[in-house]
Amino acid sequence: MSAPYLEVAGLKAAYGDIQVLHGIDFSVDEGQIAVILGANGAGKTTTLRALCAMVSTEGSVQLAGEELSGRRTADIVRRGVAHVPQGRGTFPDLSVEENLMAGAYVRSDADVRSDMEQWFETFPVLGERRTQTAGSLSGGEQQMLAIARALMLRPSLLLLDEPSLGLAPMITRSLFEQLTSINATAGTTMLVVEQNASLALGVADVAYVLEAGEVALSGPADELAADDSVRRAYLGY
C-alpha cells in the first residue's frame, strides 16, 4: 500500500496561550474525500488553518512525502494546496473575473483563461456576474466564487471549511454534487470541514471526528454513518 497523500502526525496548534489542537493524527489518500466532523470549538477550522500555516503549529504535515510544516502559506499554496476559508473567501472589492485571476496567481501557464471559462460553465451564475464586484454577490454566490477561486489553482489538495454555511439546503446539495464530480474527473484530493454530518458522510470516503482538539473517532465514512451509537454520540442526527 502506498503512503497517504496527506499525512498529519502530532499536529498541535495554538492561538497565543490557548492550545486548540492537542496533537492530532490523520491521513488522506490521493483522490479521496475526507471529512472532519465535530462540535463547535472542537478545532476543525484550526486544523485546516494549521495545514496552510495560517496559525502557529507544531508537529508534522506531509504532502506527497514532502514536509510542509515550517513553510510559509505562499509556499504551501505553490505546492498545490487551495483553501476555502469559512465565510468570506473572496476579494469583495475585485470583480468576479479578477477573483478568479487572483486564484490563479501562482500559475503561469496559458490555460488560465480557459479554466476560468470552464468554471463559468460549472457555475453559470458567476458567468452572468463576471464584471460585478464579489462583494455585491449573495452569500451563496460568494461561496461558489470562493470555491471556483480555489479551483483556479488547479489544486492537488482542496481544503474546504464549512462550504454549506449559510446556503439553502438545495444549493448545498448541488454544491456537494459539483464537488464529488470535480473529485471524480480531476482526481482532486479534498479535506472538508462540515457541520452537516449526514451530507458530508454521504460524499466522503473517510471521516474523522474531532472532540476538544483530539481525534475522537475515525474510519470509513459509510461505516461511521451506519453506526447508530456513533451517530447519536458524535454526529447528533
Place this chain on the structure above:
Amino acid sequence: MVLASVLGVFDISLDKLSNGELWLAQFFRGLSDGATYASVALALVMIYKSTGFINFAQGSLALLGVYLAYIFSVEQGLPVAVAVVCAMVASSAVAMFVERVFIRPFPPDHVLPLVIVTLGLLLIIDSAVGIVWGFRTRSLPSMFPSGAPIEWGIAQLTWRTIGNLGTVFAVVGLLYLLLSRTKIGLAFRAVSSNLESARLVGIRVGPTLGFGWALAASIGTLGGALVVPELLLEPSIMLRVLIFSLAAAALGGLDSLVGAVIGGLVVGLARNLLVTFLDLSELALATAVAVILVVLLVRPTGLFGSTRVERV
C-alpha cells in the same frame, strides 16, 4: 446695506470681483497649485489603497526624495528631469528598506500601531533631513521651461503649470494601467481587499506591500519635484503641502486616483480664489482643514471613493 457690511468684513472690493483678468489669473494659479497638491495626493492614495491607512511618513520620504533631486541636479549638475528620475529610484529604495525594517514586523491588519510608527518615521526622517542638509532654504529648478505660452494681461498659463498638469495626468494613466492590467497590480488590490485570501492564493503579502511603499515614495518624490520649484526647499516644506494634499485626497475619496487629481485641482482653485477675493491669506491652511472636516461630515467616502459593498 447688509451686503456692503459683509463685503466690508471680508474686505471684498467690487473692483476685484468684476476684474475678469484677476479671475483668470487666479484660475491659472489654482490649476498650478492644484496640480502640485494632486501629485502628492496621488502618493497618499497609492499607499492608502495598499495598506488601508494614511501613511504619515509618505511626505517625509517625498521630502528626502526632493533633497536627493536637489543634490543630483544643483550640486552634481545632472539635468533636472534626470535628477528627479534618479531621486525617484533612490527614494523607492529607501522606502523599501523602511518598510522592511520598521513596518513588516507589525501585523498588517492592526492599523493603529502602524499609523503610530509612520508618525514616528515622519519625525525621524524630517529631523534627519534637517541635520544633514540644514534648515536654510534652497531652490530647486523646475523640470519644465519658464515662460507662458498663454497670456492675457496679468493672467498667465505657464509652461510649468502645463507640465505639472500633464505629469499628473500621465501618472494617473500609468498607475491605472499598472493596477488594472498587471499581475503585481492584481496582487496589490487583492491584498488591500482581503489579506487572508491574498495569502491563500499564494500572494507574498510583505513584498507586495513593500512594492506599494516604493511606488508611493517615487510618486511622492515626483510630486515634491513639481511642488518645490513653486516654493522653496526647506525641511518643513512637505508638511505644509501634505495638509493641502490630504484635503485633496479626502475630497476625492482616499482610494480614488482620479479623485485625488480632481480633489487637488478643487483645493488649489478654492485656495487661490478664497485668498484673493476674501483676502484670507492667513487662513489658507485653515481652508484645507475645513475641506477635510466638511468632507468627513457630509460625505466620508469623498467624491469618488468607493463605498465598500459587502452583502451578508
